[in-house]
Amino acid sequence: MAQILPQALLDAIEEFGQLPGVGARTSERYAYYLLRHNAKTARQLASAIDSLQDGVQVCPKTFALINPGEDVSPLYTDADRDQQTVCIVEEPLDIVALERTGQFRGTYHVLGGVISPIDGVGPEQLHIPELLERLKNDKVSEVIIATNASVEGESTALFIQRQITDAGIDTQISRLARGIPVGVDLEYADQITLTHALEGRRKL
Amino acid sequence: MAQILPQALLDAIEEFGQLPGVGARTSERYAYYLLRHNAKTARQLASAIDSLQDGVQVCPKTFALINPGEDVSPLYTDADRDQQTVCIVEEPLDIVALERTGQFRGTYHVLGGVISPIDGVGPEQLHIPELLERLKNDKVSEVIIATNASVEGESTALFIQRQITDAGIDTQISRLARGIPVGVDLEYADQITLTHALEGRRKL
Numbered sequence: 001m002a003q004i005l006p007q008a009l010l011d012a013i014e015e016f017g018q019l020p021g022v023g024a025r026t027s028e029r030y031a032y033y034l035l036r037h038n039a040k041t042a043r044q045l046a047s048a049i050d051s052l053q054d055g056v057q058v059c060p061k062t063f064a065l066i067n068p069g070e071d072v073s074p075l076y077t078d079a080d081r082d083q084q085t086v087c088i089v090e091e092p093l094d095i096v097a098l099e100r101t102g103q104f105r106g107t108y109h110v111l112g113g114v115i116s117p118i119d120g121v122g123p124e125q126l127h128i129p130e131l132l133e134r135l136k137n138d139k140v141s142e143v144i145i146a147t148n149a150s151v152e153g154e155s156t157a158l159f160i161q162r163q164i165t166d167a168g169i170d171t172q173i174s175r176l177a178r179g180i181p182v183g184v185d186l187e188y189a190d191q192i193t194l195t196h197a198l199e200g201r202r203k204l
Numbered sequence: 205m206a207q208i209l210p211q212a213l214l215d216a217i218e219e220f221g222q223l224p225g226v227g228a229r230t231s232e233r234y235a236y237y238l239l240r241h242n243a244k245t246a247r248q249l250a251s252a253i254d255s256l257q258d259g260v261q262v263c264p265k266t267f268a269l270i271n272p273g274e275d276v277s278p279l280y281t282d283a284d285r286d287q288q289t290v291c292i293v294e295e296p297l298d299i300v301a302l303e304r305t306g307q308f309r310g311t312y313h314v315l316g317g318v319i320s321p322i323d324g325v326g327p328e329q330l331h332i333p334e335l336l337e338r339l340k341n342d343k344v345s346e347v348i349i350a351t352n353a354s355v356e357g358e359s360t361a362l363f364i365q366r367q368i369t370d371a372g373i374d375t376q377i378s379r380l381a382r383g384i385p386v387g388v389d390l391e392y393a394d395q396i397t398l399t400h401a402l403e404g405r406r407k408l
């Protein structure tokens with residue numbers, strides 16, 4: 001059978017298909033869009049992707065992502081931020097979500113994942129020893145565990161809580177509140193969320 | 205405010221955001237995936253995107269996409285295909301969908317869009333003159349108009365039909381059948397589709 005599409009287009013479609021959640025149709029759409037659009041868009045995207053790995057480093061203190069040349073994340077060194085308060089997150093992008101609230105003035109610690117035996121991720125692959133070290137050195141007074149509300153996120157939170165206690169570190173530990181999100185009607189909230197909302201009810 | 209993410213990551217997120225249907229979250233997900241995944245995936249995607257524009261040419265006869273170095277689309281020159289039957293489609297990717305059926309052994313003609321006054325696309329921007337020329341030269345005996353079942357697709361089909369008749373070209377003209385798609389229950393079919401299905405009913 002004759003080839004229906006040029007090889008260069010097939011290559012681009014195949015490579016786009018590697019991205020998470022991108023199926024055959026979406027992949028075709030992306031590749032064809034770049035082909036039809038001006039050459040600059042494609043060139044800039046290609047160059048941005050190419051620079052990605054070299055242009056991103058990991059902060060040795062907080063494990064947030066930093067620019068090459070920076071020693072430590074500015075979210076840690078910023079004089080306005082409270083180094084005695086540490087928020088623990090799974091991934092670097094979680095920091096973006098929390099920063100969007102504009103409410104948190106502490107620092108972050110990125111675990112680099114969650115404990116997940118199914119995916120072969122044990123506690124030794126996460127930045128937990130560095131966390132304990134940091135809690136001691138910085139004399140951290142408050143730790144907020146902000147792992148996701150998934151089974152893995154919950155058990156990782158529990159594990160970290162125990163590690164902190166076992167290490168004899170004296171700090172206040174909290175977990176992000178769970179309950180009904182803004183804009184969701186009671187009747188549509190799932191059972192577990194509603195249970196959490198009841199348990200976590202606040203006196204008025 | 206301190207920069208939350210490294211510039212290289214922000215750049216990649218911004219560039220991915222230019223793709224059709226990609227919002228902020230999806231864009232972050234793509235960029236972060238490439239960052240975390242092995243460097244080869246990112247490099248291959250960047251190179252595929254970079255080669256896209258130079259690696260794709262347009263067939264001067266059918267306006268399908270071809271490899272550089274090919275004069276005419278293999279879908280036209282293939283000896284097994286009937287050059288007297290021409291299927292007219294809007295975009296090059298429509299050919300892929302039709303070829304997947306394995307049922308069509310004629311050739312294609314890509315219009316390069318549809319007549320759409322709102323988007324400022326008039327008939328002069330489509331490959332209609334080349335179509336008329338081709339119908340005459342190749343002594344085409346059957347034309348299948350396979351534009352989409354949208355308002356623009358319908359009016360473009362009508363326009364082409366008139367152009368062919370006005371040019372005094374003697375060929376059989378048909379349009380893809382419309383009706384109930386496979387797997388869709390009658391009760392869920394919309395009114396217009398059902399109307400088409402009734403009008404186009406076939407004797408058993």
